[in-house]
Amino acid sequence: MTDIVAASAPSTALSGGRRTAFLIAAAAAIVSLYPFGSLILTSIKPPLNGSWFGLWTQLFTSLPVATYMLNSALVSGGAMILVSIVSCMAGYGFAKLPYPGSKVLLGIVVAALSIPQATTIIANYFNFAAVGGVGSYWGAILMYAAGATPFSTVLMTNFFRSLPDELVESAIIDGASYRQVFIWILAPLAGPAVTTIAVLCFLGSWNDLLVGLLWLPDPGQRTISVGIASLVGVRASNLDLILTGSLFSALPPILAFIVFQRYLVSGIVSGIGK
Amino acid sequence: MATTGRLLNSRTASQRLNGVLFTLPAVLLVGFVMGLPLVQAAYYSFTSWNGAQAPFTGWTNYLNMLNDPELRRSLVNSLLFAASVPLGLVAPFVTAYVLHKDIPGSRLFRALIFAPTALSWVVIGMVARQFFALNGPLNSIFRLFGSSGPNWLADSSLALPAVIFTFNAAIYGINTIIFLTGLATIDRSTIEAAWLDGAREWQVIIHVILPAMRRFVEFVLIVTVISSATGIFAMIYVMTGGGPGSATLTLEFAVWRRAFATGGFGAGAAIGITLMLVTLLAIGAIRLAMRDRSGA
Numbered sequence: 001m002t003d004i005v006a007a008s009a010p011s012t013a014l015s016g017g018r019r020t021a022f023l024i025a026a027a028a029a030i031v032s033l034y035p036f037g038s039l040i041l042t043s044i045k046p047p048l049n050g051s052w053f054g055l056w057t058q059l060f061t062s063l064p065v066a067t068y069m070l071n072s073a074l075v076s077g078g079a080m081i082l083v084s085i086v087s088c089m090a091g092y093g094f095a096k097l098p099y100p101g102s103k104v105l106l107g108i109v110v111a112a113l114s115i116p117q118a119t120t121i122i123a124n125y126f127n128f129a130a131v132g133g134v135g136s137y138w139g140a141i142l143m144y145a146a147g148a149t150p151f152s153t154v155l156m157t158n159f160f161r162s163l164p165d166e167l168v169e170s171a172i173i174d175g176a177s178y179r180q181v182f183i184w185i186l187a188p189l190a191g192p193a194v195t196t197i198a199v200l201c202f203l204g205s206w207n208d209l210l211v212g213l214l215w216l217p218d219p220g221q222r223t224i225s226v227g228i229a230s231l232v233g234v235r236a237s238n239l240d241l242i243l244t245g246s247l248f249s250a251l252p253p254i255l256a257f258i259v260f261q262r263y264l265v266s267g268i269v270s271g272i273g274k
Numbered sequence: 275m276a277t278t279g280r281l282l283n284s285r286t287a288s289q290r291l292n293g294v295l296f297t298l299p300a301v302l303l304v305g306f307v308m309g310l311p312l313v314q315a316a317y318y319s320f321t322s323w324n325g326a327q328a329p330f331t332g333w334t335n336y337l338n339m340l341n342d343p344e345l346r347r348s349l350v351n352s353l354l355f356a357a358s359v360p361l362g363l364v365a366p367f368v369t370a371y372v373l374h375k376d377i378p379g380s381r382l383f384r385a386l387i388f389a390p391t392a393l394s395w396v397v398i399g400m401v402a403r404q405f406f407a408l409n410g411p412l413n414s415i416f417r418l419f420g421s422s423g424p425n426w427l428a429d430s431s432l433a434l435p436a437v438i439f440t441f442n443a444a445i446y447g448i449n450t451i452i453f454l455t456g457l458a459t460i461d462r463s464t465i466e467a468a469w470l471d472g473a474r475e476w477q478v479i480i481h482v483i484l485p486a487m488r489r490f491v492e493f494v495l496i497v498t499v500i501s502s503a504t505g506i507f508a509m510i511y512v513m514t515g516g517g518p519g520s521a522t523l524t525l526e527f528a529v530w531r532r533a534f535a536t537g538g539f540g541a542g543a544a545i546g547i548t549l550m551l552v553t554l555l556a557i558g559a560i561r562l563a564m565r566d567r568s569g570a
Contacts, residue, residue, distance in 0.1 A: 017475070021372035025553045026379070028369045029386040032447060035393055038411070042404065090300030097293030103367065105301055112308045114554060118502035119546035120527040122539050123311035123318065126325075146307030153300050178292035207394030209508035225396045225508070232403075233511050239404055246397040257392035259452065261385075262492070269455050269493075 043244035055244040062241075065248060067220065068227040073252070075137055075216070075223060076205035079144035083152050083201045084194050086145065091190075092182050093157025096168050097225040106157065111148040115208065125214055133215070140215040140223075144205040152197035155270055160186065196267035197261040203253050224249040287349040302453065306433075315543040323540035335544030348528040355438055355502040355524060356556050361566070362442030363449060363494060370453035371479070384454065391448045395505070399512035402440040403427065427514050430521040436524045437513055441506055449494050454488030457483070493563040496557050503553045525549040 046052050056148045059065060124143065125134065133139030163186065171181045187194075212223040221231075228245045231238075257264070316343050319335055321328035339345050365531030369387065373380050393401075404410050405443065406426035426436045446515065460483060468482045510516060516523040516531055525545055533542025 012416065018375055020375055021375045022377040022379075025369065025383045027378060028365075028450075029383040032390055035390050035398065038401050038404060039397070071292075086299045089296045093293045093296030095417075097289050097296060099290035099293040101400045102293055102297065105297060109300065109304055110384060112304050114500075114524065114550070114557070116500075116546070116553060118313035118504060118507065118526045119315055119550045120308055121529065122533045122542050122546065123314035124307060125534075126539075127306075127311060134342050142303070142307065144423060146303045149300050149303050150308075153304075173358070175329050178289065178296075182296070203392075207396070207508075209511060210530070211393075229396050229508065229512050232400075232515075239400075240405065243404060244398055246400045248506055250393055250397050254392045254456045257389075261388070262361065264391075265451055269452055271389070273327055 020198055039243055039250070041124050043247050044239050045240075055241055059248065063227065063231075063245065064219075064222065065227065065245065068222055068224040069249075069252075071137075071216065072206055072219055072223040072225070072249075075140045075144060075212075076202050078137065078141035079148065079205045080198045080202045082141060082145040082196045083148045086198055087152035087156045088150060088187060088190055088194055089182070090149075090153045091158075092186055094153070094157040095163075096186075097163065097178060103139055105155075109150050109153050112167050113154070116148060121210065121214070128215065134219070135216070135218060137216070138220065143211045143215060144201065144208065147211075148197070148201040148204060152201065154192070155267065156193060157235035158270065159190060161185040163189065175265045177214055190267075192263065195260065196263040196270075199256055199263055199269055202256060312530075313462075315546055318540050319547045321540040322538075323543070324537050325539055327538060331540070335541050336548070339544070339548055343526060345532075346519045346523050348536065348545070349552070350526045351434060351523055352412065352503055352552060354434065355441065358438045358442060358500045359498045359502060362445070363486065363491075363498070366446050366449035366494075367453050369446075369450045370457055373450070373454055384451070387447045388451050389447065390444065391442075391451075395444070395508035396512055398440065398444045399509040403513050406436050419542045428518055430518050432442060433514055433518060437510060438511065438529070439512065441502060444509070445498055445501065449498065452490060452494050453487070456487040458499035459490075459557045460486045462546070488564060494562060494563075495560045499556050500553060503549060503556070525552065540566040 002140050043055050044053055046054055055202075090109075094102060108147045128134050128143070133142065162238075167185060171185055172178070176184075206223075207225060208223075209225050209229055210224040213229075216222055216226065224245075228242060228249050231242045231245065318328060320330060320332060322331045322334070339349055349537065373387075377383075390398075390433060405412055407413070408423075408425045412426070416423030424432055426432045464486065465478060465482055468478045473481070502525070502557055504526055506524070507530060510522055510524065510527050511530075514522040516527045526549060529542045529545045532538045
C-alpha cells in the first residue's frame with residue numbers, strides 16, 4: 001500500500017490529519033454496514049405474536065422461494081454461460097482475425113453500450129412475443145446475454161489484443177486451424193477475463209427486475225427479484241417479511257461478490273484505459 | 275514465390291472467414307436484441323401504437339414530452355437525478371482520499387465500504403423503503419426531538435429527494451473504490467513536489483490530485499449519470515412506483531408506466547428515444563466539461 005500524501009507530511013504514529021482520516025474512514029465503513037444490519041436484524045427479530053426467526057419460517061411456508069431461486073439461477077446461469085462463449089469468440093475474432101468491415105462491426109458493438117435498455121424494451125417485448133420468447137426461459141436468457149454482450153465483447157477484444165499475434169501465427173504455420181488455436185491456446189489464457197465478464201453478467205441478471213417482470217410473468221417461472229418486488233403493494237403491511245425475502249435473495253450475489261471481488265473491480269475500471 | 279503467395283492468400287481467406295464466423299454470434303445478438311429494436315422504437319415513436327395498430331402521428335409523442343405534465347415531470351426528474359451526481363461524488367472522493375492515507379485498518383474499511391455494491395436495486399429499494407417508513411429508523415431520530423417526522427415516500431415534495439439520496443448512497447461504495455483505483459495511479463513525485471513548494475492540502479487536491487485523476491473522475495461521472503438515467507427502474511419500482519402521482523417518475527420509469535401499464539407503446543417508444551438522447555447529451559456535456567478543465 002503506497003501512501004502519497006503522508007509520504008512527505010510528518011508521519012508520526014497518528015498525527016492530527018491521519019487521526020481525522022481514520023475517523024472518517026471508520027465512520028464510512030460503519031455506515032456502509034447499515035443495509036446489512038437492517039436486513040439481518042429485521043429478519044431475525046420476532047414479528048408481532050411471533051418468535052425469533054419466525055419471519056424465516058413464514059418466508060419459506062408462504063412463498064415458493066426455492067422455485068424463485070431456481071428460476072433465477074437458471075436464467076442468470078444460462079445468460080452467464082452464453083455471454084462468456086459469445087464474447088470470448090467475438091473478442092478473438094475482432095482482435096486476431098480482422099476482415100473487411102470488422103472494425104465497423106466492433107464500432108457498432110461499442111456504440112450499443114450507450115443504448116438504454118428502456119429504449120429497446122418495448123420493441124424487444126413484441127419481437128420476442130412474436131416468436132414465443134415471452135413466457136419462456138430462453139427469451140429471458142437471450143435478453144440478459146444480449147444486454148451484457150457489448151461490454152463483455154469490448155473487454156474480451158481488449159484482452160486478446162494484449163496477447164502477441166505470434167501466438168496465433170506460429171500455431172497456424174505449424175498446421176493448426178484457427179478454431180484449434182482458439183480452443184487450445186487462447187481460450188485457456190482468457191480465464192481471468194472470462195471470469196470477470198461471467199460474474200458481472202451473473203450479478204446483472206440475478207439482480208434484474210424489468211426483464212423478469214415482462215418475460216417471465218408466470219408464477220412458476222418467476223425469478224426471486226420479481227417474487228420479492230411483487231410483494232410490495234400486495235402486502236404493504238408486512239415490510240419485515242419482504243426484507244427477509246430480500247436478504248435471502250441477496251445471498252447468492254453476496255457470495256459471488258465475496259469470492260470474485262478482485263475480478264469485479266478490474267472489470268469495472270477496465271473501460272478507463274482507452 | 276507463386277506458391278507462397280497462394281498459400282498466404284488462402285491463409286488470409288481462411289483467417290477472414292474464421293473472423294466472420296467467430297464474431298457472428300455476438301453481432302447477431304447485438305443486432306437482433308439492440309440494433310433492430312432501436313430502429314423499430316425510432317419508427318414507433320412517431321405513431322400512436324397501442325399493440326395492435328400504429329397510425330402515424332408525427333411529432334405528437336415528442337411534443338407531449340413537454341406538453342404532458344406527467345412526462346414533463348419525468349424529464350425534469352431525470353435531469354435532477356443527473357444534476358445530483360456531481361454533488362454525490364464528493365463523499366466517495368473524500369472517502370477514497372482518506373482511505374489512501376496510510377491509516378490502520380484501511381483494507382478492512384475498504385472492503386466494508388465496497389460491500390453494499392453486492393445488493394441489487396430491488397434490495398436497496400426495500401431497505402430504503404423501511405428507512406424512510408413512517409415508523410422507520412429515520413423518523414425515530416425525529417421522535418427523539420419530539421416530532422413525529424414526515425411520511426417521506428408518500429409526500430410529493432419529499433419523495434424525490436429521498437429517492438435521489440438513496441441512489442447516491444447506493445453508488446457511494448463502488449465510486450469510492452474507483453476513485454481509490456485512480457489515486458493509486460498518481461505519480462507520487464508530482465505530489466511531493468507540491469508539498470515541498472509549501473502547498474496546502476486542499477491546494478494539492480485541487481491543483482495536483484484531481485487533474486491527475488481526470489480520466490477517473492470523467493469515467494465515474496459518466497457511469498453514474500448513465501445508471502441514474504437508465505439503471506434504477508427496480509429501485510423506483512419498489513420504493514415509490516414512480517409516485518406519489520408522478521413525483522418520482524423518471525424517463526426510464528415512464529417508459530414502463532406508459533407502455534406496459536397503460537398500453538401506450540408508441541408514446542413509450544418516444545420516451546425511450548428521448549431517454550437515450552438525453553443520456554447521450556449528458557455524456558457529451560461531461561466530456562466537454564472535462565476537456566475544458568484539463569486545458570486550464
